[in-house]
Amino acid sequence: MGIPPSLRARVWNCLLSTDSLRESNDFNYQKCLSEVRGPLVDLGVSEYGILSAIATLSDTQNDLDLNHQQPSGCTDSCYSLDDITLFRQIALDLQRSFPTHRSLMGESPEAIEGQAKLFRVLIAYAKYNPQVGYSQGMSYIAAVLLMQLGEEEAFWALAALLDKPKYLAELFDLSLTKVQHQVKVFDQFLKHRKPELSQHMESVGVLSVHFVMPWFLTLFTSLPCWDSVLAVWDLIFLHGIYTHTQTHNVQESRGNAVT
Incomplete structure (x- = not known):
């Protein structure tokens, strides 16, 4: 991979x-x-x-x-x-x-x-x-x-x-504006692709910022599978940081295939 x-x-x-x-x-x-x-x-x-x-x-x-x-x-x-x-x-x-x-x-x-x-x-x-x-x-x-x-x-x-703006430029500034934008993108993505999960998280008070922010600030190095970490990095280096939406699609497709 x-x-x-x-x-x-x-x-x-x-x-x-x-x-x-x-x-x-x-x-x-x-x-x-x-x-x-x-x-x-x-x-x-x-x-x-x-x-x-x-x-x-x-x-x-x-x-x-x-x-x-x-x-x-x-x-x-x-x-x-x-x-x-x-x-x-x-x-x-x-x-x-x-x-x-x-x-x-x-x-x-x-x-x-x-x-x-x-x-x-x-x-x-x-x-x-x-x-x-x-x-x-x-x-x-x-x-x-x-x-x-x-x-x-x-x-x-x-x-x-x-x-470079294609990658992590401004991600680590004090305002965390770029990270906050990515959190909003993820929330919209989750509502669109997994509405029941999104509603459940909202009902129990789970905020995506608590796991999305570490994803970006450590560039997904917290993923449990090391091969997946390197594959995500390969995609980011090729397409830029916004390739994370492709990563979500891949992970979701694999999950659906398993179920």
Whole structure:
């Protein structure tokens, strides 16, 4: 189902035009990591020790006053309170992103490296596009990209997904306008295709926003079948985010076939 696994990385890069995005952009991923890593090391933080990083960043954050005072001993190159808050939030979310997946769970070398890559990609994107920065849900999207692509490829794929209107542009803005629109679309779709279910949900006070919003903010990574997740991503990369209505049709057809 979907793109053959052996071809998925190549096809995703092609559909997202990651090579052309990288070549047309002045942003240098490796340079960004170098600029970020130095001050973090000065703070005693390493992407290879996420739990200790959380503790250190939390202590540093608590030590700063409301005037964004720098930590003691820091020079002008140290990070602000906003930056430390950003790094801490990303580190916290790494613990919640696919905690049962072998590439991210536990203390194995693979998991430690996987968390480090995810930490770097998310911080780099926040620096690449400070207007968007980082929001919860991005860690799931970046993690799936890292499961299929190399680290820098995953970064540029994330940039393409979050910046292009065809995909997730404006999905993570503070107003959540685009997500709310998708919730309304889903409600109308449900009323049209499954009126009895829609009426029942309404009668018991179940709001679709509680499950539709996580679908979009994590790009359907919460689906129980991993093959289905990848197939949905294949469709989204090909047709854009609005292909979710096709996904609903496919799932409904399968359900009817079973019954």
